[in-house]
Amino acid sequence: MKKRRTQEERTAETRAALLNATVSAIHELGYAAVTTAIISERAGVSRGAFLHHFHTRAELMAAVVRMVFDDEMMRYEEIVQAPEMDRLFEWPRILWSVLSRPAGIAVLEILQAARSDPDLAQMVGPTQKAAEEGALAKMREAYGGDEETARSVKRLMVWAVRGLTLSDMIVPDRQATLGAVNLLANLLKAAAPDGSVAPLKPFTM
Incomplete structure (x- = not known):
């Protein structure tokens, strides 16, 4: 049986996904072209989830x-x-x-x-x-x-x-x-x- 992730683990994974998505987006597109929408899409999270982690x-x-x-x-x-x-x-x-x-x-x-x-x-x-x-x-x-x-x-x-x-x-x-x-x-x-x-x-x- 697959172990369910704790809330803390899910939070850490979402945060890491946002950070890594930001790095890849800036590297590929340049800082000025990167928006929070692009980062959220790359990370696979909603706009609300983004704002929950980073205001x-x-x-x-x-x-x-x-x-x-x-x-x-x-x-x-x-x-x-x-x-x-x-x-x-x-x-x-x-x-x-x-x-x-x-x-x-x-x-x-x-x-x-x-x-x-x-x-x-x-x-x-x-x-x-x-x-x-x-x-x-x-x-x-x-x-x-x-x-x-x-x-x-x-x-x-x-x-x-x-x-x-x-x-x-x-x-x-x-x-x-x-x-x-x-x-x-x-x-x-x-x-x-x-x-x-x-x-x-x-x-x-």
């Missing part, structure tokens, strides 16, 4: 950013278990493997949209800030360095790779894009061959 579009997008960040952190944890991945200069390639996925691209579009949408910025901003602080803490734990340097290095790597995912969508050239990712990795290796943050102290302008 506003901005609330939904903030939840997407959080979901994707949590998934990314799990992926990073799995990747770094490999002995050859415990060096900082491997991270541009690691970041590309994660941030170039549909979920990473969807989050990038959400963050861009927040620039001209105050309600979205208010919802997404704190979520993204918390995500970046969590990533910074993990990075310092693994690769050392003072906070200022680690923050600059993290921002360089993450946003360079995010920018490359954007350029690869607008002007596709995968060979050149991967070449740029590898170049960043090689520059970091030349600057910090021991794989730590400490040698990468930024210059003061």
Whole structure:
């Protein structure tokens, strides 16, 4: 006899369906073209069910950013278990493997949209800030360095790779894009061959 799902399980499944539908819709159609009706249809839920879980579009997008960040952190944890991945200069390639996925691209579009949408910025901003602080803490734990340097290095790597995912969508050239990712990795290796943050102290302008 098939076990009946609890209300809690049904709620979690519906919420996950809405979040995943949002990611796929943004990746395929672009942020501006995605409506709550499209998301509801893709998730297989009614408009009322959508509003039960997310009262506003901005609330939904903030939840997407959080979901994707949590998934990314799990992926990073799995990747770094490999002995050859415990060096900082491997991270541009690691970041590309994660941030170039549909979920990473969807989050990038959400963050861009927040620039001209105050309600979205208010919802997404704190979520993204918390995500970046969590990533910074993990990075310092693994690769050392003072906070200022680690923050600059993290921002360089993450946003360079995010920018490359954007350029690869607008002007596709995968060979050149991967070449740029590898170049960043090689520059970091030349600057910090021991794989730590400490040698990468930024210059003061």
